[in-house]
Amino acid sequence: MDNRYSTAIGQNGKMLTFSTGNTKLLELAHSLGLKANQVTSFDLPAGYTCPAADICQSFSNRESGKITDGDNCKFRCYAASMEARYKPVRKAHWRNFDALHKLTLNAMVELILSSIPVTAKIVRVHASGDFFSKRYFQAWVKVATIRTDIKFYGYTKVLPYVNADKPDNFHLIYSHGGKMDSKVKCEPVVYVVKNVAEAVERDLYPACIDNPADDFNFIMQGRTFALCLHGTQPARK
Numbered sequence: 001m002d003n004r005y006s007t008a009i010g011q012n013g014k015m016l017t018f019s020t021g022n023t024k025l026l027e028l029a030h031s032l033g034l035k036a037n038q039v040t041s042f043d044l045p046a047g048y049t050c051p052a053a054d055i056c057q058s059f060s061n062r063e064s065g066k067i068t069d070g071d072n073c074k075f076r077c078y079a080a081s082m083e084a085r086y087k088p089v090r091k092a093h094w095r096n097f098d099a100l101h102k103l104t105l106n107a108m109v110e111l112i113l114s115s116i117p118v119t120a121k122i123v124r125v126h127a128s129g130d131f132f133s134k135r136y137f138q139a140w141v142k143v144a145t146i147r148t149d150i151k152f153y154g155y156t157k158v159l160p161y162v163n164a165d166k167p168d169n170f171h172l173i174y175s176h177g178g179k180m181d182s183k184v185k186c187e188p189v190v191y192v193v194k195n196v197a198e199a200v201e202r203d204l205y206p207a208c209i210d211n212p213a214d215d216f217n218f219i220m221q222g223r224t225f226a227l228c229l230h231g232t233q234p235a236r237k
């Protein structure tokens with residue numbers, strides 16, 4: 001896993017870390033004709049910052065990295081597996097959470113703005129983690145409103161945030177498998193399937209097959225699609 005980090009110092013010496021250079025981000029940059037350092041992601045600890053996760057909820061212990069699956073876990077969170085495998089990844093995610101979660105709304109906005117890499121054109125909000133509070137979500141909305149030169153996108157299991165007022169450069173899709181599944185109406189949704197055959201059977205387009213980064217376009221267009229299960233899974237599942 002090739003993963004590089006860009007760290008900026010915000011107020012009171014706090015630091016936020018944005019990642020660049022992993023396979024997914026590199027594929028997206030290439031498909032859009034951008035440089036590698038123009039596509040980045042901001043991440044938090046998987047599971048611990050996912051208040052609406054359910055059947056995919058997994059945790060990587062902050063110190064040891066040991067994986068623990070949630071009570072209703074049916075498939076293991078890929079991000080948690082990466083945290084368990086790579087200590088620098090786990091440390092970066094926790095450092096972001098520690099720097100942000102006690103701040104006021106405006107302080108969050110200032111810290112995020114001061115930390116975004118100067119080269120960024122596209123920011124994936126959470127390849128790991130989710131919006132752990134309403135205040136934190138509102139901070140990203142403000143950031144996107146200010147940085148209209150950047151496209152922000154991501155997955156979330158907090159359904160109200162998919163429909164919430166956001167600027168045109170900020171798009172979210174509902175990630176099925178959370179505590180709010182029963183409340184989905186006409187929102188764009190991504191479903192996890194076992195394989196391409198299941199996606200076809202359910203009349204869902206399987207993203208990230210021919211083009212490993214085409215989920216970005218579907219999210220920006222507000223389209224529903226499927227992702228095939230990937231990553232290490234516990235034997236009992």
